[in-house]
Structures are given as structure tokens and as C-alpha cells.
Amino acid sequence: GEFGKLIKAFNTMAAQLKKNSAELASLEREVAWKEMAKQVAHEIKNPLTPMKLSVQHLKAAYRDKSEKFGEIFEKVTDTIINQIETLGRISSEFSNVAKMPKLNLQTIKLEECIRKATDLFDHENIKIEILGEIDDLKVNADEDQLKRSIINLIRNSIQANSSNVIIKVSDDKDEVSIDISDDGSGIPSENQDKIFELNFTTKTGGMGLGLSMAKRFMESIDGNLFLVKSDSNGTTFRIKLRKAEDG
Structure with missing residues (x-):
């Protein structure tokens, strides 16, 4: 029935x-x-x-x-x-x-890691300046992943037609802030809330993929990556990391 x-x-x-x-x-x-x-x-x-x-x-x-x-x-x-x-x-x-490399967390010297990343751009048309007292700063991170994150950010600056990149490191008690600023064309305001999406790309290249991976890596080690500002005068991203106990 x-x-x-x-x-x-x-x-x-x-x-x-x-x-x-x-x-x-x-x-x-x-x-x-x-x-x-x-x-x-x-x-x-x-x-x-x-x-x-x-x-x-x-x-x-x-x-x-x-x-x-x-x-x-x-x-x-x-x-x-x-x-x-x-x-x-x-x-x-x-x-x-079938996954990205597992994290290899260790205490690393921040200056060495940043310089290894910036050395890759020695023969490219970009001037990179490192500011801040970073000689003795140490952080807990995966050196390869952190280095690749910095490389991605500099590569994005080059794609945005930057001629200068400033990497400014600040010691904030338990944390370290790394500001990566350029003088490129900036990210359009309508795109700024999408840049960390996995599949977001811009006309100049695959910005979103590298940024998405970098942000996930930072969050996985109790850090962060975020956009501070972006306009026609340039863009600034900030990486925040926990200092190593002896850093």
C-alpha cells in the first residue's frame, strides 16, 4: 500500500x-x-x-x-x-x-635562512635590502619551507614589476615579524581578500598557489602570514614566527 x-x-x-x-x-x-x-x-x-x-x-x-x-x-x-x-x-x-614534504622543525638562524632565499635573486633585476638586528635571532621552523615561502613572496614582487624589495625583521619579545615590502604595482583591492585561496591566480602568474601554501605552513608552526597593505605604491606582507627559546 x-x-x-x-x-x-x-x-x-x-x-x-x-x-x-x-x-x-x-x-x-x-x-x-x-x-x-x-x-x-x-x-x-x-x-x-x-x-x-x-x-x-x-x-x-x-x-x-x-x-x-x-x-x-x-x-x-x-x-x-x-x-x-x-x-x-x-x-x-x-x-x-603524494603530499608536500613533512615538516622538519628545528631551531634555525633566521639571518642564514633569509640570505639563502635572497641569494637566489642575485642575478635578477631586483634590489633586495635586509633591515633589522637579526644576527642572533633564532626561530622554530622548517628551514626549507620558510625559505620557499620567502622566495615565493619575492617572486610575486618581481611579477608585480617591483625593482626594490625590503625585508625588515623585528624582534617582538616571544615573536619575530618579517615584513617583506616592494614598490610594485600592488594587488587590486577587489582581489585582496582572495589571495590566500588555493586556486586564486592573477594575470601575471600563479600568486595564489604559493601564498596559500606559505600561509598553511606558517599556521602549522603556530605562526602567520598576512597582507599588511597593498596599493599603487607597493605591497607589504608580514610573516610572524615564534622565537626559539635560545633566540
Whole structure:
């Protein structure tokens, strides 16, 4: 009777919902894989330009028989080896467990980490200045991830046609603030609340992917990354990290 029809309709609806749920889960997995692939591609692409420019600089020094060839050779090869090791870690982790590298938290010297990141841009058309008393500052972080976050922010500045980047470090008792400011074209106001979304991109490149990953990394170590300001005079991002106990 009517009750039987109701039961049948309910069972049909339950089966359809189960099917829809499975389809949605499958779609979410597919989207997640696509997002992960984009992230990995973005992470791999970042070091390639400075590596190429470093090799070109080395070739020019060799061709011109530069007196500083030995010094240039050491610096360029150190940079390339460092980046190849980073790329290798990303690749092997992605192949083995299909996720970005696990955090390797340790006490790191902030100045060394920042300089390793900025050294990659030595041969690019950007002036980078580091301000603040940072000689003895130490933070608890994953050095590779923090370095990649800083590289992403500088790369975004270059994409915004910046010619100058200032990295200002401030010691705030238990925390360290790192302000990364540029003189680029800025982020349009209508886009500023979207920049940390995973799939947000701008016309000049994949800003959102790197920023999304950087923000998630900072939050995972009890830190933060946020936009301080952005207008036609430039953009400032702030990284906040907890100081190491002996920092």
C-alpha cells in the first residue's frame, strides 16, 4: 500500500544520495589531486629561473675570463646544488606519499635562512635590502619551507614589476615579524581578500598557489602570514614566527 510505496521511495532516495555522495567524494579527490599537482608544479618552477640565470652568469664569467671566476663558480654551484636538493626532496616525497614534504622543525638562524632565499635573486633585476638586528635571532621552523615561502613572496614582487624589495625583521619579545615590502604595482583591492585561496591566480602568474601554501605552513608552526597593505605604491606582507627559546 501507501506505506510500501513510501519505503520504496525512501530506499530509492537513500540509494541516490549514496551515489551522489560517492560521486562528490570522487570529484573532491580529483580536484584535490589537481590542486596538489598545481602546487608541486609551482614549487618546482620557482628555483628554475634563478638557476638558469646563475648558469648564464657563470658562462659569461668564464667567457670573459673574469678574475673572480673562482668565487663566482663556488657561489653559483652552491646555489644550484642547494636547489637541486630541494627539488629532489619535493619530487621524492610527492612520489612516495603524494603530499608536500613533512615538516622538519628545528631551531634555525633566521639571518642564514633569509640570505639563502635572497641569494637566489642575485642575478635578477631586483634590489633586495635586509633591515633589522637579526644576527642572533633564532626561530622554530622548517628551514626549507620558510625559505620557499620567502622566495615565493619575492617572486610575486618581481611579477608585480617591483625593482626594490625590503625585508625588515623585528624582534617582538616571544615573536619575530618579517615584513617583506616592494614598490610594485600592488594587488587590486577587489582581489585582496582572495589571495590566500588555493586556486586564486592573477594575470601575471600563479600568486595564489604559493601564498596559500606559505600561509598553511606558517599556521602549522603556530605562526602567520598576512597582507599588511597593498596599493599603487607597493605591497607589504608580514610573516610572524615564534622565537626559539635560545633566540
